[in-house]
Amino acid sequence: CSLRHHAFQSPPYSSSTRxxxxxxxxxxxxxxxxxxxxxxxxxxxLDAAGKKRKQIQQQHPMAxxxxxxxxxxxGLDDKNAKDLSTKADRVADLLAFFxxxxxxxxxxxxxxxxxxxxxxxVKSTSHRNxxxxxxxxSKFKTTQQVDAAIRFVGTYTDPNAExxxxxxxxxxGVGIEVSEEKIRTLVAAELSKSEPAALRAAWSKNPGQVLxxxxxxxxxxxxxxxxxxxxxxxxxxxxxxxxxxEADANEGKKEKKSEAAAPKAAKKEVEVIKQNADFNAVSSxxxxxxxxxxxxxxxxxxxxxxxxxxxxxxxxxxxFVVLRDGTGYVQLVFPGAIEPFHxxxxxxxxxxxxxxxxxxxxxxxxxxxxxxxxxxxxxSDGDIENILTAxxxxxxxxxxxxIVIRGSYASSVLKVRHELLRAFREHFWGKNMVEVTPxxxxxxxxxxxxxxxDLMYYGEKAYLTQxxxxxxxxxxxxxxxxxxxxxxxxxxxxxxxxxxxxFTHVEAEYPNITFEELLSRIEDMVVGVVEAVIRxxxxxxxxxxPDQLKEGATDPKDPASWKFVPKKPFRRxxxxxxxxxxxxxxxxNPETNAPFQFGEDITDQPERAMVAKIGECVLMTHFxxxxxxxxxxxxxxxxxxxxxVDVLMPGVGExxxxxxxMWDYKELMDAYKKEQLDPSTYYWYxxxxxxxxxxxxxxxxxxxxxxxxxxxxxxxxxxxxxxxxMGRCKP
Numbered sequence: 001c002s003l004r005h006h007a008f009q010s011p012p013y014s015s016s017t018r019x020x021x022x023x024x025x026x027x028x029x030x031x032x033x034x035x036x037x038x039x040x041x042x043x044x045x046l047d048a049a050g051k052k053r054k055q056i057q058q059q060h061p062m063a064x065x066x067x068x069x070x071x072x073x074x075g076l077d078d079k080n081a082k083d084l085s086t087k088a089d090r091v092a093d094l095l096a097f098f099x100x101x102x103x104x105x106x107x108x109x110x111x112x113x114x115x116x117x118x119x120x121x122v123k124s125t126s127h128r129n130x131x132x133x134x135x136x137x138s139k140f141k142t143t144q145q146v147d148a149a150i151r152f153v154g155t156y157t158d159p160n161a162e163x164x165x166x167x168x169x170x171x172x173g174v175g176i177e178v179s180e181e182k183i184r185t186l187v188a189a190e191l192s193k194s195e196p197a198a199l200r201a202a203w204s205k206n207p208g209q210v211l212x213x214x215x216x217x218x219x220x221x222x223x224x225x226x227x228x229x230x231x232x233x234x235x236x237x238x239x240x241x242x243x244x245x246e247a248d249a250n251e252g253k254k255e256k257k258s259e260a261a262a263p264k265a266a267k268k269e270v271e272v273i274k275q276n277a278d279f280n281a282v283s284s285x286x287x288x289x290x291x292x293x294x295x296x297x298x299x300x301x302x303x304x305x306x307x308x309x310x311x312x313x314x315x316x317x318x319x320f321v322v323l324r325d326g327t328g329y330v331q332l333v334f335p336g337a338i339e340p341f342h343x344x345x346x347x348x349x350x351x352x353x354x355x356x357x358x359x360x361x362x363x364x365x366x367x368x369x370x371x372x373x374x375x376x377x378x379x380s381d382g383d384i385e386n387i388l389t390a391x392x393x394x395x396x397x398x399x400x401x402x403i404v405i406r407g408s409y410a411s412s413v414l415k416v417r418h419e420l421l422r423a424f425r426e427h428f429w430g431k432n433m434v435e436v437t438p439x440x441x442x443x444x445x446x447x448x449x450x451x452x453x454d455l456m457y458y459g460e461k462a463y464l465t466q467x468x469x470x471x472x473x474x475x476x477x478x479x480x481x482x483x484x485x486x487x488x489x490x491x492x493x494x495x496x497x498x499x500x501x502x503f504t505h506v507e508a509e510y511p512n513i514t515f516e517e518l519l520s521r522i523e524d525m526v527v528g529v530v531e532a533v534i535r536x537x538x539x540x541x542x543x544x545x546p547d548q549l550k551e552g553a554t555d556p557k558d559p560a561s562w563k564f565v566p567k568k569p570f571r572r573x574x575x576x577x578x579x580x581x582x583x584x585x586x587x588x589n590p591e592t593n594a595p596f597q598f599g600e601d602i603t604d605q606p607e608r609a610m611v612a613k614i615g616e617c618v619l620m621t622h623f624x625x626x627x628x629x630x631x632x633x634x635x636x637x638x639x640x641x642x643x644x645v646d647v648l649m650p651g652v653g654e655x656x657x658x659x660x661x662m663w664d665y666k667e668l669m670d671a672y673k674k675e676q677l678d679p680s681t682y683y684w685y686x687x688x689x690x691x692x693x694x695x696x697x698x699x700x701x702x703x704x705x706x707x708x709x710x711x712x713x714x715x716x717x718x719x720x721x722x723x724x725x726m727g728r729c730k731p
Contacts (some may be wrong), residue, residue, distance in 0.1 A: 010354040022348050025574055064496055064605055066091065072105045072495075073098055075216065077394055078714045094119055101132040106332055109393055113137055114146045121150050124159035130168075140176045142224050148172040155632050180231075183223050187231045190217055191239060200240035204316050204340055226386045233342070233382020241339075271336030279348040279375035284352060291328030295365045297353045303369065305330070306348045306377070314340045322364065323347065329364045329408070331356075334371045344380035344406065349373075363408060363543055401722055402731060409576035412540040413711050413718060416533065420703060420710075421485060423532040424506050429487055429523055430710040433481040433508065438471030440487060446470055446629065451490040453501075464489035467700055470631075473661060476696055477688070483508040488700075490701070493726050497715040498604055498653065500704060502724040509698035515633075515643040515660050518697040521657060522647060522687075526617070530566060530710070545712040563651070564709075570617040575641075578602060578620055582610055607653045618648040630671040633660035633697070636662045643697070652709040658699025665689035 025228065070081035074094060084091060097119050098104070103112065114135045122128045131149055136212055140146045149172040153163055169175065170687035178186075190213065191199065203650040204207050214228050276282050289297060297303050307325030319334040332349060351369035387400055397404055404410050428435065443460070445452055446467040453464040468484050475482045488505035510521065525649055534541065542549055553561035573581070582588075583595040587606045596602065602610065622641045625634060635641040647656035662668045668689055670695035672679045679686055707719035717723040722731060 006270070007532055034290070036123055054628045068495065069095065071394060072111075073103070074116055075109055075393055076116070077391070077397075079191075097125075097128060097132070098191055101129060101136060103136065106641075109137075109395065111138075111324055114140060114143065115147055117143070122153060124153070124156070124256045126160055127153040127156065127163060130163045130165075131317065134168070139169065140172065141177060142222060144222060144225075145172045145174065147649050154586055176222045178220065178223040180227055183220065184235075184325075185225050186217060186219055186223075187214060187228060187235065191235065196240055199236065200243045201316055202725060203236050203240060204314050204337075207236075207340075229386055233385070237340070252597070265404065273334050273336045273338045273371055274373040275339060276373055276375040276467060277443060282348040282350050282373055282375045284350060284373075291323065291325045291330050292330065294330050294367055294369075297367075299355050301353050302350060302372070303353055304350050305369065307346070309341065309343050309345045309347060309380070310406075310408070312341070312343050312345075314338070316666065321347075323369075324406075324408075325350070329362075331359045331364055331368050332371055333368050333376075338374075341376060342380040342382050342384055344379040344384050346380075348375045363412070363539070398717070398723065398728060399731070403676075403722070409544055410718070412544050413707065413713065414721065416537050416540050416544075416711060417703070417707055419530065419533045419537045420706065421504075421535075423529040424442055424485065424525075426532065427528050428466065428483045428508065431481065433483050434475070434479040436472065436475050436479070436482050436484050437486065438465070438468040438484055440465045440468075444470065445677075451492055452490050453491045464492060467505065468507050469698060469700065470506060470682075472698065473688060473696065474684065476509055477692060478510040481508070481510050486705075495689070495726055496604065497708075497717075498705065500716050500723055500725050502718070503716070504703040504720070505696065506701040506703055509661075509696060511696045512694050513697055514695070515697065518647060518658060518699070519570075519572075519621075522619070522645070522658060526569055526656070527566050527648065531608070534559045534562060534565070541710060545710070547712070566617045566649075569608045569646070571614060573614075573618050573620050574622045575620060575624065576622070578610065580615075582606055585610070587613075599626065601627060609653065611648045611650050611653060615650065617650075620646045620648055628659070630675045630677070631662050631668070632657075633662050633695075634667075645699075647701075649706075649709045651712070652705055655705040655709065656699050656701045659696035660695065662694055663689060663693045666695070695709055 066085045067081045070076045070084060070091065071078065074081075076084065084094070094116075096528070098115065101115070107115075118128055118131045118135065122131060131146075131153065134140060134149065135146065140149065147581070149168060152168055152171045156163065196200075199210070210232060211225070213230055214232070216227070220228065227537060248528055269304055280564070283304040286302055287301045289309065291304055291305060294303070305323065305325065307323040309321050310324040310329060313320045313323040316337065318336070319338055319340075321332040321334070323330050323332050332347075332351065333354075349369065349371055350373045351371045352450065354368045354370055355366060356368040357366040359368050384403075387403055388397065391398075409556050441457060441462055442465045443457075443462050443637045445463065446465070446469060447519055451466065455462055455464070465486075465488055468486055468487050472482050472484060483506070485506050487502050489502050490499070492499045492501060508521075508525075510518065513521075538558070538561070542556035548562055548564045549556060550561055550563055559565050578603070579596045579598055579600075582602065587596075588594060589596045589600055589604055589611050590603065592600075596606075621644065622635055622638075623644045623646075625632070625640055625642050628644050632642040632644050635643055642659060644659035645657070646654045647658075649655050662671060664688070668686060669679060672682065674688075702716075704719035706714040707713065708716055711719070713719055717725065
């Protein structure tokens with residue numbers, strides 16, 4: 001059985017619906033009793049904005065919805081949205097501010113940033129709204145202009161004073177636009193004032209120093225400084241390209257006394273590291289070493305490595321570069337002057353190995369490579385520094401996912417994903433299972449018609465598969481135990497942290513087993529795969545998810561070093577007992593704000609709350625038949641229930657869904673009729689029950705959800721290469 005996807009979509013948010021928007025903040029605060037006279041007196045004193053905040057607060061929401069609104073409407077990233085969501089009064093005030101001024105999810109990201117900055121820095125509601133009107137009218141083109149406007153309204157001591165709009169526009173540069181051509185002219189003029197040698201020294205030591213010089217140019221006051229930086233990155237290297245390398249001006253100060261005694265003494269020259277124009281010649285016959293093997297190289301030996309500049313720190317006399325080659329990282333030391341290059345420049349390097357324990361930072365080993373000769377294979381444009389920042393919005397990160405995955409965290413997650421896929425296959429191979437590759441273009445549904453992606457297939461209606469389960473079942477009679485690892489698709493109109501429109505589905509089917517045997521096989525697989533991945537990639541897991549390491553643990557590749565390693569047997573919990581547990585623990589149904597009733601779905605938020613309280617992996621079993629797919633076998637002792645299971649993990653909830661399958665021909669035909677499905681479309685599936693059927697069962701596991709649990713990721717979107725979900729099909 002494939003994963004259950006609990007559809008949830010944040011309600012649309014606009015000025016016309018702002019009072020019903022959030023179903024959100026009330027979960028964080030307790031509204032006053034409306035029958036209380038004290039509460040009524042307080043309400044009577046509220047201004048219009050205060051009443052609006054009050055109404056928003058009195059909604060009772062799911063926390064996921066609140067965080068999602070802060071991300072969608074305000075444009076906050078996941079971390080800031082989570083942090084702010086704990087401050088109910090401020091969230092209500094922020095959402096009311098956006099609603100009052102007509103800002104909504106579709107408002108351009110740059111305007112949301114300006115609005116949020118205004119809300120955080122301007123205390124007067126009246127002055128906030130004044131600036132918001134200017135922002136949404138697109139008067140301000142840059143953040144500098146918004147900051148100037150905020151400073152201007154800050155000069156008013158009376159929070160209700162009317163703002164002089166003409167003066168505001170004047171002080172914040174409204175109407176002044178500095179074109180890119182003008183920026184180039186002004187930057188060139190300012191650079192011409194500096195001696196090339198001094199410019200080279202300043203640029204080599206700290207490019208930000210040159211950028212700071214540009215900020216002092218009056219005519220650049222309202223310029224877009226991302227453009228200014230790009231111009232500098234392009235022009236400065238041209239100016240300093242042929243400038244001879246000289247000793248640092250400060251060197252003379254250090255030897256001032258000795259120079260006074262011997263005025264004719266020669267000035268100490270800076271060593272220049274050899275840069276070869278032909279990167280193929282750098283190796284000088286030395287075989288390439290991959291960085292994963294660099295710790296095996298003897299100290300003092302010469303090695304040849306290639307890779308990308310992961311981090312760069314240039315100084316006039318020395319440069320430090322962290323090199324990345326896809327297999328590992330190492331610190332390069334250039335003990336002399338070099339032509340500066342940007343992060344992500346690809347390099348070929350011949351260097352001498354030096355053991356340096358202090359270099360062991362993050363994923364770097366305690367080794368340095370002291371460069372003898374190097375070459376730039378492919379230069380990196382200076383724009384790389386402006387594409388992403390620590391404050392980049394989630395959408396911008398996803399638009400630039402091809403850059404994000406170069407980072408150590410994202411690449412570590414993807415490498416662990418690789419190890420998970422490897423471990424799953426090795427587990428199945430060890431059980432003598434056969435891998436098959438069912439089609440992903442189908443004409444049948446498996447998990448309900450509402451989440452099907454349909455398309456025209458040579459004039460016939462077809463779908464992207466929701467699950468390969470039905471096809472796997474056809475293989476049981478000829479191949480025995482079978483599995484597949486393929487994409488599945490769900491047209492979920494949801495953007496929650498647990499949902500994707502395309503995900504990697506690990507599915508298996510077993511003939512001639514009982515329900516209890518199925519549960520044991522799922523347990524064995526989860527425990528075995530997690531332990532195998534830790535043994536191979538525990539260092540990467542520790543880098544991304546260090547909080548799960550036991551205190552004092554020294555070997556992250558030892559499963560015993562980890563707190564969260566699953567142990568057998570998993571906690572067995574029938575659906576009916578889960579309902580009882582939630583109600584006894586005060587975990588309410590967020591859709592009704594009331595205790596759960598039998599037959600109601602325990603959705604994402606309460607499911608995770610329940611597992612958190614239990615504190616271990618859970619096999620939740622025996623769901624009501626009306627909640628599950630048509631093909632699931634009924635519980636023999638109670639035909640209203642199914643022999644079904646969901647595996648729930650702390651922090652993420654469901655990662656596996658499985659069941660015994662109907663194997664009686666008549667029972668399956670009755671199920672088609674109940675679901676109003678055309679049996680003729682499923683003839684190839686139904687006939688398995690006509691020609692030698694046996695009891696059988698299987699499961700489906702969502703790989704991305706397992707990664708979220710293992711690597712402590714915020715969302716399944718971080719667990720795949722290029723995520724696909726509602727509204728995103730790029731890059």
